[in-house]
Amino acid sequence: MPQAINTDYIDHTGIVMSVNPNANSVTVKIDDCGDCGDCPAGKICEATGQTENTVTIVTPHACSYKRGDIVTVRGTEQMHRKAIMYATVLPSIALIIVMVIVYLLTFNQLAAALSGIAVTIIFYVVLWACRNKIAHEFSFSITGNPERITNN
Numbered sequence: 026m027p028q029a030i031n032t033d034y035i036d037h038t039g040i041v042m043s044v045n046p047n048a049n050s051v052t053v054k055i056d057d058c059g060d061c062g063d064c065p066a067g068k069i070c071e072a073t074g075q076t077e078n079t080v081t082i083v084t085p086h087a088c089s090y091k092r093g094d095i096v097t098v099r100g101t102e103q104m105h106r107k108a109i110m111y112a113t114v115l116p117s118i119a120l121i122i123v124m125v126i127v128y129l130l131t132f133n134q135l136a137a138a139l140s141g142i143a144v145t146i147i148f149y150v151v152l153w154a155c156r157n158k159i160a161h162e163f164s165f166s167i168t169g170n171p172e173r174i175t176n177n
Contacts (some may be wrong), residue, residue: 035105038099042079046088051167052081053098060161082165094171104163106118116148 039053055078080098090096123144128137 034099034101037098037100039080039096041092041094041096041171043092044087044090048083049085049087050081050083051087051090051096052079053096053165053167054079055098071090078118080165082167084167085169090171091173092166094173096171097168099166099168107162111152116145119148120145 037055039055041051042054043052045051082098120141124137124141127140128134131137
């Protein structure tokens, strides 16, 4: 099922991988391959080379889901924009600023390029190190009722 895009939210179809009723959480595997359709960030997601993502969703209804259920996972458009900002816009701005400053100080293109690469690597390392602190900004929800797969 293709991803639904609205101005307020983005829906993905996923499969429940595990349920933890004690923590009120459901782990869902989202297969994004080919579902990006009209999504403006679709090409960015494809560039990672990952066709599957796993998200853990906190929900008070965790016990109503079972492994293998097909569910609709919803994220907000604002969350989507924030992810694009963290993943592409901010590191690009940092790269350009550092390259320009280093070039203006040294007039050395190699030093400017290496500095730009270094600041980009540092940015992603810091982003990875802060992943637990910013995780609350990216909370998903499950909408609708699960579709159960029955084996006959």
